[in-house]
Amino acid sequence: MVRAMPSPTTTAPAQDTVAAPDVAAxxxxxxxxxxxxxxxxxxxxxxxxxxxxxxxxxxLVSVDDLGPEDLVILMSGIGAPTVxxxxxxxxxxxxxxxxxxxAAAGRPITTLMAAEIGxxxxxxxxGWASRLGLKLLDADGMGRAFPDAAMVxxxxxGVPCEFSVLSDVVGNVSVIKxxxxxxxxxxxxxxxxxxxxxxxGVHYPMTAETARGAVVEGTVGAAIRVxxxxxxxxxxxxxxxxxxxxxxxxxxxxxxxxxxxxxxxxRGSVTIAGTGADxxxxxxxxxxxxxxxxxxxxxxxxxxxxxxxxIDAETGHAITTEMLRYGQRVSVLAWACDPIWRTPRGLxxxxxxxxxxxxxxxxxxxxxx
Amino acid sequence: MTAPRxxxxxxxxxxxxxxxxxxxxxxxxxxxxxxxxxxxxxxxxRAGIANVLAVLEEDRSRVSRVMLGTTHATNAIVxxxxxxxxxxxxxxxxxxxEYPPLLGWPRDLADLVLAGSAMLGGGHMVDGTxxxxxxxxxxxxFLDGLQDVDAVAVxxxxxxSTPEQELEVADLVREHLGPDARVFLSHDIxxxxxxxxxxxxxxxxALYSVARSVTEALVTVVAEEGLDxxxxxxxxxxxxxxxxxxxxxxxxxxxxxxxxSIRGAxxxxxxxxxxxxxxxxxxxxxxxxVNGFPRESTLPREIGGVRTNFRMPDVLSLGVGxxxxxxxxxxxxxxxxxxxxxxxxxxxxxxxxxTLTDAAALAGASVAGRTLPRQxxxxxxxxxxxxxxxxxxxxxxxxxxxxxxxxxPLVVVGxxxxxxxxxxxxxxxxxxxxxxxxxxxxxxxxxxxxxxADQLAPLEDREATIAQVSEAALAKxxxxxxxxxxxxxxxxxxxPVSYSDRPTVKVSVKxxxxxxxxxxxxxxx
Numbered sequence: 001m002v003r004a005m006p007s008p009t010t011t012a013p014a015q016d017t018v019a020a021p022d023v024a025a026x027x028x029x030x031x032x033x034x035x036x037x038x039x040x041x042x043x044x045x046x047x048x049x050x051x052x053x054x055x056x057x058x059x060l061v062s063v064d065d066l067g068p069e070d071l072v073i074l075m076s077g078i079g080a081p082t083v084x085x086x087x088x089x090x091x092x093x094x095x096x097x098x099x100x101x102x103a104a105a106g107r108p109i110t111t112l113m114a115a116e117i118g119x120x121x122x123x124x125x126x127g128w129a130s131r132l133g134l135k136l137l138d139a140d141g142m143g144r145a146f147p148d149a150a151m152v153x154x155x156x157x158g159v160p161c162e163f164s165v166l167s168d169v170v171g172n173v174s175v176i177k178x179x180x181x182x183x184x185x186x187x188x189x190x191x192x193x194x195x196x197x198x199x200x201g202v203h204y205p206m207t208a209e210t211a212r213g214a215v216v217e218g219t220v221g222a223a224i225r226v227x228x229x230x231x232x233x234x235x236x237x238x239x240x241x242x243x244x245x246x247x248x249x250x251x252x253x254x255x256x257x258x259x260x261x262x263x264x265x266x267r268g269s270v271t272i273a274g275t276g277a278d279x280x281x282x283x284x285x286x287x288x289x290x291x292x293x294x295x296x297x298x299x300x301x302x303x304x305x306x307x308x309x310x311i312d313a314e315t316g317h318a319i320t321t322e323m324l325r326y327g328q329r330v331s332v333l334a335w336a337c338d339p340i341w342r343t344p345r346g347l348x349x350x351x352x353x354x355x356x357x358x359x360x361x362x363x364x365x366x367x368x369x
Numbered sequence: 370m371t372a373p374r375x376x377x378x379x380x381x382x383x384x385x386x387x388x389x390x391x392x393x394x395x396x397x398x399x400x401x402x403x404x405x406x407x408x409x410x411x412x413x414x415r416a417g418i419a420n421v422l423a424v425l426e427e428d429r430s431r432v433s434r435v436m437l438g439t440t441h442a443t444n445a446i447v448x449x450x451x452x453x454x455x456x457x458x459x460x461x462x463x464x465x466x467e468y469p470p471l472l473g474w475p476r477d478l479a480d481l482v483l484a485g486s487a488m489l490g491g492g493h494m495v496d497g498t499x500x501x502x503x504x505x506x507x508x509x510x511f512l513d514g515l516q517d518v519d520a521v522a523v524x525x526x527x528x529x530s531t532p533e534q535e536l537e538v539a540d541l542v543r544e545h546l547g548p549d550a551r552v553f554l555s556h557d558i559x560x561x562x563x564x565x566x567x568x569x570x571x572x573x574x575a576l577y578s579v580a581r582s583v584t585e586a587l588v589t590v591v592a593e594e595g596l597d598x599x600x601x602x603x604x605x606x607x608x609x610x611x612x613x614x615x616x617x618x619x620x621x622x623x624x625x626x627x628x629x630s631i632r633g634a635x636x637x638x639x640x641x642x643x644x645x646x647x648x649x650x651x652x653x654x655x656x657x658x659v660n661g662f663p664r665e666s667t668l669p670r671e672i673g674g675v676r677t678n679f680r681m682p683d684v685l686s687l688g689v690g691x692x693x694x695x696x697x698x699x700x701x702x703x704x705x706x707x708x709x710x711x712x713x714x715x716x717x718x719x720x721x722x723x724t725l726t727d728a729a730a731l732a733g734a735s736v737a738g739r740t741l742p743r744q745x746x747x748x749x750x751x752x753x754x755x756x757x758x759x760x761x762x763x764x765x766x767x768x769x770x771x772x773x774x775x776x777x778p779l780v781v782v783g784x785x786x787x788x789x790x791x792x793x794x795x796x797x798x799x800x801x802x803x804x805x806x807x808x809x810x811x812x813x814x815x816x817x818x819x820x821x822a823d824q825l826a827p828l829e830d831r832e833a834t835i836a837q838v839s840e841a842a843l844a845k846x847x848x849x850x851x852x853x854x855x856x857x858x859x860x861x862x863x864x865p866v867s868y869s870d871r872p873t874v875k876v877s878v879k880x881x882x883x884x885x886x887x888x889x890x891x892x893x894x
Contacts, residue, residue, distance in 0.1 A: 042676070043564065046473040082875065083495050086561045087526050088465035169464035170500060196494030253765075255773070327769030 017057035025227030030122030031318035036291035038119015038145035048127030055130045066208035076115035079198035096167045113137040117219040118145025143216035143338040150181040157214035164203040168195030216338045236316030246335025302334040305341035305350040306364040374433035379814025382439035387413030388810040400424035411586035438603035438813040440626040445579040446673035453519035454484040455574040461492025461526030475674040484518035487511040492526030520574040524555035524567040530825040532556040565678030573620035580619030584612045608819030610849040624681040631656035633812025637802035638780040648785035650692040651706040691785030695723040700754025728756035734787040768795040819881035820845025842880040856882030
C-alpha cells in the first residue's frame with residue numbers, strides 16, 4: 001500500500017496503532033509540527049497516556065483503510081489558552097459531542113481526526129479516541145499549526161463543513177450549521193465566549209470519499225517517528241531534520257527578541273546570530289503565534305505555508321514562540337509543507353499575504369522534493 | 370542606657386551544612402560558621418547559632434532578629450519523608466473532571482500523601498459566573514468518609530480571581546471537623562493554572578509538619594540561648610515571612626536556598642544588579658539579581674516529580690563543578706563528579722581521577738596551596754581542553770542570563786569559584802566577595818518582607834484592578850512583617866487574555882518592604 005508520507009526518507013512500515021508508550025514521542029513530535037505554536041503539550045500528554053493505559057491502544061487508520069460505513073470527524077479544543085489552563089474540560093464533554101454529531105449526521109461516528117497535528121491539538125485526539133472506543137485517522141487538517149480555523153486543508157480542497165458541535169464544561173451543547181467557515185468562526189467564537197471562553201468541538205464530518213485528497217495524510221505516524229528520532233538519537237537535531245526531509249538553516253544563539261501580545265496573539269520577531277560553522281550569519285524569524293518567515297541578508301529563505309520550527313540546538317526539542325528567551329542556543333529547522341498548501345487556493349488561505357506580508361511565495365526545498 | 374539592638378542572625382539549613390552568620394545594621398559580617406546539618410534539624414541550628422553567639426560574647430544582647438532559610442521542604446518531598454496526609458477538594462465539577470487531582474504525580478508520592486479526593490460543584494468562570502452551585506452537602510459527605518487525614522486542600526476553578534468561595538468552604542470544613550482543622554486554600558498558594566496550583570496546594574498541606582518541625586527547632590534554639598529576638602523564614606522570592614506564616618505556607622520556602630544565595634552574594638559584592646554564580650563540587654548554579662531581588666522563572670517547575678506553578682528564582686544549573694571529571698582521553702567534561710571525595714580522588718590530592726579542579730590548577734589557579742604533580746602530556750592536553758570547555762559552558766550560561774547586558778558584574782561564590790576566569794567573555798567585572806561561602810545565610814539575614822496577589826479583570830477596569838490587587842499585595846506584605854510605613858509595590862505585571870467577550874487582563878502585583886522595627890509601633894499619620 002502506498003501512502004502519502006511527508007517524510008520521503010523513511011522506509012519504516014507505518015504503525016497501525018498508537019499505544020501508551022508512543023505518547024511521549026507523539027507529544028515531542030507534535031511540538032515540532034507546532035511550528036512555534038499549538039500550545040503546550042504536557043497536560044494533553046499525561047491525560048492521553050492515562051486513557052491509553054486504561055483502554056488499550058487506538059487503531060491508527062489511513063484514508064484507504066476507511067470503508068463506506070466509516071464517518072470521520074475532527075475533534076479539538078477551542079478558546080483562550082489562558083483560560084484553558086484553568087477551566088479544564090469535563091469528562092463527559094467528548095461523549096456529548098459525539099452523541100450530538102451522530103444525531104446530526106444520522107449515522108455513527110467511527111473515526112476521530114486531529115484538527116491540527118501541531119501542539120496539544122495533535123495529542124488530545126489520541127486519548128479521546130481511546131476513551132470513546134473510536135479509530136484515529138492518520139491525518140490532520142493542517143500538517144502543522146495555524147492560528148485560524150479556516151486555514152485547513154479541507155477548505156483548500158473545497159470540502160464544506162456540514163456542521164459543527166460545541167460542548168462546554170457545564171454540559172451545554174450547540175450544533176452549528178453555517179453557510180461557510182467565516183460564519184462558523186464568528187458563531188463558534190460567540191458561543192465559546194458565552195461558555196466561559198473555552199469549549200471542545202467536533203467539525204467537518206467526512207466520509208472516506210470526501211476525506212481523500214482533502215486532509216493532510218500520514219501526520220500522526222510522522223509525528224511519532226519525528227518524536228522517536230528526537231528522543232532516541234545521539235544527534236537529535238540532525239535526526240529530526242532527516243526524518244522530516246528538511247534542513248537546519250542556521251545554528252546559533254538568540255540575540256534579539258521583539259515580542260508582544262496583540263489581540264491574544266503573540267507577534268514580533270526573533271534574531272538568531274550564527275555560532276560555530278554559522279558564525280557571521282544572522283537570521284530573523286517573523287512570528288505571529290507561529291513562525292512565519294525566515295529572512296537572511298534581506299532575502300526570504302522560507303515563508304508560510306512551509307514549516308519553520310525553532311528547536312533547542314542540543315536536545316532538538318521544539319521551543320514555542322512564548323518560550324523563546326534571549327541567549328538560547330537554537331537551530332532553525334525548516335521543511336516543506338504538504339503540497340495542498342502550494343496550490344493557488346492554499347496560498348490564498350495561508351501564504352505570506354494571508355498573514356500581511358507583501359512577499360511572493362517561493363517553495364522551500366524546491367518542487368522536486 | 371541600653372546597647373543598640375542592631376544585629377541579625379542569618380541561618381541556612383542545607384542538605385549537608387547548616388550555616389550561620391551575624392550581620393550588623395551596616396551589613397558587616399561579624400561572625401560566621403558552617404556546621405553539619407543534623408537529622409532532627411535542631412542540632413545543626415543549635416550548633417550554628419551557639420557558634421556565632423560565642424564570637425559575639427556580651428554583644429549577643431544586641432541580636433534582635435533571627436532569619437532562617439532552608440531546603441528542608443524540598444528535601445522532604447524528594448525523600449518522601451515526614452509528609453502529612455491530605456484530602457483534596459476541587460470545586461467546579463463537572464469542569465476539569467477529565468483531569469483528576471494529582472494527575473501525573475509519581476505513584477509512590479501520591480499514595481503517601483493522598484487521603485482522598487473529590488471533584489464537587491462550585492467554581493467560577495473567567496468572568497466570575499458560577500460554573501455550578503457550591504455542593505455543600507457533597508463536601509460534608511466527603512469529609513465524613515475520610516480516615517487518617519491531617520489536612521484538607523481546597524482548589525476552586527478561577528479562585529485566584531474569585532477567592533470568596535474557597536474561604537466559604539474553609540469555614541464549612543472547620544465547622545464540621547472542628548476549629549483546629551488544617552485547611553489550605555489554593556488562592557493563597559499560586560496563580561491561575563488549575564493543576565499546577567492544586568498540586569502546589571496539596572504539597573503545601575503535606576509539608577505542614579515538616580515546616581512546623583523547622584520553625585519549632587528555631588524557636589527552641591532561640592529560647593535555649595535566651596535571645597530576645599524575633600524569628601523569620603526566608604521565602605522563594607528573597608523576602609521574609611513570620612514563622613506562623615511559614616508554617617502555613619511551607620511551599621513558599623522551597624526556593625529559598627538558591628534565592629538567599631543569589632541575594633546574599635550580590636549584597637556582599639555591593640551590587641543591586643548582578644549575575645551570581647555559585648560554583649560547588651558538582652554543579653554551578655547561576656541566578657540574576659534585579660534591583661536587589663532574584664529574577665523569577667515564568668516556567669512551570671517540577672519538585673520531586675510534581676509540576677507546580679508558584680514563583681521560583683530563575684536558576685540555571687550547569688554540570689560544571691570543582692569535582693566534575695575530565696575524560697583523560699578526550700578532555701570531555703562530566704557529567705560525573707567526584708563530589709565530596711575530591712580530596713581523595715582528584716590528581717591534585719594524589720588521586721587518580723582528572724577533575725576540573727586539576728585543570729584549573731594546571732592553568733595556574735591556586736587551590737588549597739597545592740601544585741599539580743607532573744602529568745603525562747596527553748593528560749595535560751585533556752585537562753586544558755576540559756578547562757576550555759568548562760569556560761565555554763560558563764560563558765554561554767552567563768550570556769543567557771545577562772539578556773545582552775555585558776556590563777552586569779559577575780559575582781562568584783562557592784568552593785569551586787576558581788573555575789571562573791577573571792576575563793570571562795560576555796561578563797562584566799568579576800567580583801569575588803569575602804564570606805562568599807556563607808552567602809546563603811547572609812541572604813537570609815538581609816531579606817525584606819513581601820507579599821503578592823493577582824487577579825483577572827476587564828481591561829476597562831484595569832486601573833481600579835491594579836489599585837485593588839496592589840492593596841491585597843501590600844496587606845500580604847504587612848502580614849508577613851513589613852513596616853506598614855515603608856512597604857511599597859515593587860512589581861506590576863499585566864497579561865492580556867484573549868477569547869473573551871471583552872478584553873481582559875491578568876494583573877499580578879508584588880509588594881515588599883523592610884521589616885517593621887521591633888518595639889516600635891508604626892504610627893499612622
